[in-house]
Amino acid sequence: MDVMLWVKAALMGIVEGLTEFLPVSSTGHLILAGSLLGFTDAKAKVFDIAIQTGAIFAVILVYWQKIRTTVVGLPSQPLARRFSANVVIGVLPAIVLGLLLGATIKAHLFTPDVVATALIVGGLIILWAEKRAPVAARIEHTDDMSTWDALKVGLAQCVALIPGMSRSGATIIGGMLMGLSRRAATDFSFYLAIPTLIGAGVYSLWKERALLSVEDAPMFVIGLVFSFASAWICVRWLLRYVASHSFVPFAWYRIAFGIVVLAAWPNA
Template identity: 60%
Template sequence: MDILLLLKATILGIVEGLTEFLPISSTGHLILVGDLLDFNDERGKVFEIVIQFAAILAVCWEYRAKLGSVTSGLLQKQEAAQRFTLNLFIAFLPLAILGLLFGKAIKAHLFSPVPVALAFIVGGLVILWAEKRQHSERIQSVDDMHWKDALKMGLAQALALIPGTSRSGSTIIGGLFFGLSRKAATEFSFFLAIPTLTAATIYEVVKYRHDFHADDLGIFLVGSVASFVSAFIAVRGLLRYISRHDFTVFAWYRIVFGLIVLATAYSGAVNWSAA
């Protein structure tokens, strides 16, 4: 097995895990890091599918008690479990529908370093604006959400079709605008990731099924372990962080990172393949 390839797999796995659930865009980071590592071909796309699913498993493990409770509640026809499941389904729909309609065009025009960098900066500015507003918290727990709240969160998540926007960022910050507490917005973003990313994984597996090869099992395993562990750390770390802090640090990270990418692209310091 090529040691350099395993190193690339480890780096990308860590990047996926750390960024998937933070408001800084995993897709944007994977595009940029994959470009730097020269691992953004068809093989790289298949690899991203695998490590994304590993990140989903980390959330499932962290919230295994809640998911088990909801499953048990559905079997017993409990209203709270049914409402929670319906809310996830409603929130999932906007991204699913718009993704099927416009996903191909978006990938053709926006999946490159410079548009991603611009989205990083714009997203950072939106977070700063959101944090300066007066927060009115109507909802303290995901179990208190109405279907209308779920729909709003789903529409916010749909903004993540633009690479660099951040799925978790758009839902979490959207939640703050819609009256959710930081904890409720963050946890609903985590739960919503499960059906959203699972559906995306299944779709991509079918689409790229002919590009899966047994020879790549080694890098799949290494990347998946790195993604699972780093995602688990990121989820727990973010929950601890928001109990005492706001999201301003992520906003400035996005802005600075985006400016660096633009500066290196236009100065020629980094030869971004799509810049």
């Protein structure tokens, strides 16, 4: 029994759950937290991806009514089929690029200095986007999105392959720039996260299965549980927040955090 390893798993789970759906980059925070905790080996990288599934279960719980209605309506309701098709279309660009470039990105970009730079650049983009976003949104609800809208948001999600850029930040800000309301962009970002992160977690576990053993199960379970709990709290808070606030505070947080990392990190 390695109690310290379990504590690290719990802390990493909390970091994942709190940052996965905020525009601050969960991957970037996990890389930095892992470096601080000495949790950086090959198994830890698989763990970081796998515990995203816990955060996704929280999204499924929050959006269960919409998910259930869509699944039940697939055989007979055009709206359910169009919504499902839009989610698939939105996910495809990141899947294709992830399969093509994933190994290269993990080998060369999963470092504190890259994360810190991406945090700063992403923060500046959010500040610019908040000033540029139209006052009147073209699309108020995800059901009103076209295939082209879904594809554009999916292409924006590809930016998040760079650790530190933020998947949720890329999709939410990208959606707002393309005419989605703040709530619609946030909702669609969550819907895209479900297949994207579950797929990434399953693929990573399968690909790196030789690294894992039965003894690793408690560590993964602890990470998943804490990721789920913290994500559930965070998602519910964020949905209330976006009703009346901008993402500017997250932009300044990213910039400040990135500067601190560049200034203080030994190898950055």
